Amino acid sequence: MLAERDVKLRYKQTLVGAAWVVFQPLVAAGIFSLIFNKVAGLPGPKGVPYFVFSYASFLAWNLFSSTLTKASSVLVQNSQLISKIYFPRLILPLSVVVSSILDFAIGAGLLIGMLWYCRICPGWEIGLCPIWLSGLLLLGIGLGLFLGSFMVFYRDVQYVVPFLIQVLTYISPVGFTVSSIEHLPNTLQLLFWLNPISALLDAARSSVLNTPGPDPLKLALSATTTVGVFFLGMVWFRQLERRFADVI
């Protein structure tokens, strides 16, 4: 119900309404291909236009980042509800997932069109794509729960989240391929792969674009980290939730 409210409210009193959902990733993909491909000269994956590649990346990335942004701020935004009505508090951060998925679905529709136009046919790996996407979603919720419950106590977090996302946008392979970092020293590569977003994001987009994905070891590491983050976020949230109404 709350999710329905979010979705309905999103584009009330806007001119072009839902078009924003498509517009945003298109512009982002355009800028990414301009900067990373044209300016920096990074090569895209073979047989895939750089624009399609960065659009697919950005869709998956946006699933993570918009979930994180909304899940972390939803508690403070609904402080009125929290201090006046009882309901399981977890509903609030979970409700934002729906609108993230909806945005993603609309964007994915456009991606299918692009793939068809460029005659790219995904292989059997596309069957695993939902798993990688849910991984990104879990990671977003887990971090969101953690930061969101912290924000109830200290509003500093609201300045931290956009910054964090900005940093993550550059250190995760959103606008470039993972092969572009192969010439880096090993320690830096290790750090790169320790970021659970890297493997999940790469796996998700390569399953769609039919390009070689990350090796299973890296994926396993990411999956473990993701589940760990989600679990910790959940425990942390449950711990702090009792005090929400008193301090919010």
Add this chain to the structure above:
Amino acid sequence: MSSNSSAIVTSNLTKYYSIGTTACKRSSAAEAIADWIKNPLRHNTTGTFCALSDLSCEISSGSIVGILGRNGAGKSTLLKILSRITEPSHGIAELYGRVGSLLEVGTGFHPELTGRENIFLNGTILGMSRTDIKRQFDEIVEFAGVEKFLDTPVKRYSSGMYVRLAFSVAAHLESEILLIDEILAVGDAEFQKKCLGRMKSVATSGRTILFVSHNMQSIAALCDKSMLLDGGRLSYYGDVKSGIDKYLQSYCPQNNVDLAQPESRRGSGEYRLAYMSPVRQMFGGADLKEFEFRIDRRHGTAGQMFMQSYIYNSAGVIVCQCDSRLTGFWIGDTQRIEGKFSFRTPWLKPGTYRMDVVISNAFSLIDDCQGAAVFDVSPGIPYGFTAGDDSLEYGIVFSDFQWSQCGPLSTAREGYHGAMPGEPARIGIGNGRHV
């Protein structure tokens, strides 16, 4: 559930709140970390305020309990704990049955959504299922009287419509236990009556209601039990009539906590009201109501001071405010000030009244004494004739009025109702005339 089982059992419920003095309040993480580095062992040095202490009671199912108490007695805290919004610091509350709470009208309403959407949204948040809402939808809409505006965003509603719709949704909650905080104070008299009626019918269906109100009339009309809270403690639980009496008595001079404990009152405290008493306990409605008071100096000086008194009726409505600045009365610095306060109008309706007294100077509040005096107005009416009860039903005071018939009107000629010179122009259609 049989009618004599318990609906709510609480044992030793206690709730502390930490009061942040500005020096200790930390709302940013950096400050909190800095504090922690400076003194890692100190956990929390802010003072604590005990909102509720050791409250144990048992409420049998099917009873309607009115919760009475002054501001800050812990009424709202109790409801917050029972509705699971906040956790008690100690103690346990056991609730048997689903709990619905209505602590504030209209929380969860979203201004951009239409009335219809808000009914579903708010109903769900309050704990109704979708099918429940669908089944009761027409009833909810009819109760609120907003049929025509169902598909209008509620941000365009009048505030009355908004509140009516919000209350209506909550009134159709079907939980076994209903917690209500001071909400009948909304809407016009007619809607309030409708709400009381609704509450009554809910109550007769065997559900348990906890009801906080400052309105003694509605408590008396609705509840069969009352609970009196005082400074976070349960001071009485039982029959509704004696609960109300006890509550009103707590404002009497001899057991008035506020008057006896000047240190606990708000204000800077250079001077404190030490005595305030009506010259007799009972006044007639149209009598001159006279009071005697004494103010003692505690410390320091305060310069020129003025006094205000607020007269409350038993429903908790401020009937009038009497500010000494308006009559040119000021008091200067002396050791002790004695004086009289009196008023003749308004004619008061029969009942018990309470008076708060505030002393201030130009810069700050010096003393705020709640319930400085309590007095009764005798039954009987100050008019020359009697009529049925319907002739006295409305209004919060009696007025000294006159109806008469006379010759041709002196101020307005027949057939001309336009604005008189010097009168503000009327807003309407057609050259300022009422059409």
